Amino acid sequence: MTKPSLATFTALDLAKDQIADLDQQLLKRKLRVTQSPCDTKAIVAGRPLHAFCSNDYLGLANHPDIGSALAEGISKYGVGSGASHLISGHSLAHESLEKRLAEFQAKHIPEARALFFSTGYLANLAAITGLVRLAPQGGASIYSAKLNHASLIDGIRLASAQTNAMVTLFDHTQLNSLREALQQDKRPLKLIVTDGVFSMDGDLAPVNELVTIAQQYDALLLVDDAHGFGVLGKRGHGILEQDNIFSERIIYIGTLGKAAGVSGAFICAQDAFIEWLIQKGRPYIYSTATPPAIAHALCKSLDIIESEEGSERRQHLYRLIEIWQKEMQFSGWQKVASCTPIQPVILGSNANALQAASLLDDAGYWIPAIRPPTVPIGSSRLRITFSANHSEADLRQLMSTLNHIEQQISAKASS
Ligand SMILES: *Cc1c(COP(=O)(O)O)cnc(C)c1O
Secondary structure (H helix, E strand, O other): OOOOOOOOOHHHHHHHHHHHHHHHOOOOOOOOOEOOOOOOEEEEOOEEEEEOOOOOOOOOOOOHHHHHHHHHHHHHHOOOOOOEHHHHHOOHHHHHHHHHHHHHHOOOOOOEEEEEEOOHHHHHHHHHHHHHOOOOOOOEEEEEEOOOOHHHHHHHHHHHHHHOOEEEEEEOOEOHHHHHHHHOOOOOEEEEEEEOEOOOOOOEOOHHHHHHHHHHOOOEEEEEOOOOOOOOOOOOOOHHHHOOOOOOOEEEEEEOOOOOOOOOEEEEEEHHHHHHHHHHOHHHHOOEOOOHHHHHHHHHHHHHHHOHHHHHHHHHHHHHHHHHHHHOOOOOOEEOOOOOOEEEEEEEOHHHHHHHHHHHHHOOEEOOEEOOOOOOOOOEEEEEEOOOOOOHHHHHHHHHHHHHHHHHHHHHHHO
16 A cells, blocks of 8 residues: 655755755764663664763662662652642652752852752753842843853743843853953843853863852852762762862752763752742743652662762772873874863864764764764764773773774875
8 A cells, every 4th residue: 555645835844954954964963772771881773882972970870779769769659740849749759859969068058958850951941040030120141151051051041031131151261251241240130150060071160260250249150060960079969069169159050860870950059049949940830840759769879979889989980080081092183181071082073073983883882973063163072971880991992992993084084
């Protein structure tokens, strides 16, 4: 039987043309289906691969104790929350998790209180759009680091559309222009927004300097520590612990689907800011609460992060980073001075990055090519990430494979 041919129409033609354009510019992204738990060995389309691509930095995504806690959470609380937090979805599991998360930042933020979200994307939208509403229409300015994560950028765009907030970009490696802009700013509410660890480069924001600037110009400082929470600091509390920061001006965002190994995110700040976001944070108010069992499992994950086991996992991870930084040598490709488990290799063009990723795949490695708009044009790269579950042998094997592939590509280019 032949299928009847479907009528075409404008929107459908546009969709097909736009996708064909992306494909031609080597910017079409493809989903890959994994058939195994998130870990350093993955099964993808039936093939085993060494994975150096997840954000599961501590190797907790497949931890049996957290799995048992999730099962226990389901037996205690069922599978769904049934409603948003303010209606009837806020359970004892959420409440306990928020208390534990606030304790993690208590030495860094006075009167710390935490608010749990289903994702970091939503937490960022809620924090930024909610905080700018503390000022009257047009009374807020937002200062955003140029390389901030897309969820921060989207939060800022939404906040600006809703309240006429002024938006200024700054370079996090060169803060003088930020100081100058703030000095002339007479608006009542100023919000500086930055990634803690820049997600595609692995370098850290100068949080201490930013705190000083925030104090000097009466601003708030939002730090999105998606890649630092669990990883940085002696006890894994994140970038504020590592940099020994205490400030009443910090709005801290941590995510719980990366190093914490599960899912979700939180905002931690002084009680009054959190209370305000519960009143006015629309993404918080108008979204169903995450299943309480997830919150229950996350409490176990926090226990591990703070424990001896968590500390050993971090030490091992830092050993891998040290080996890579000291010993990895390329002839033309560029490695980045990063002290975190995010270790990009910059190749420049989309074609080079895709070719390298494809040769890595042939060699049994899963490392994605990251292209614009995720990174600036001309800086396409391999984004390599380490997990505490990688062994030193896994790392050294990767390093020699990368050297081999760089030679292969440059031999082809010069032949
Ligand atoms: C991953 C990430 C987010 C989004 O968190 P999700 O929980 O995955 O939605 C936010 N900010 C940064 C810097 C991230 O890397």
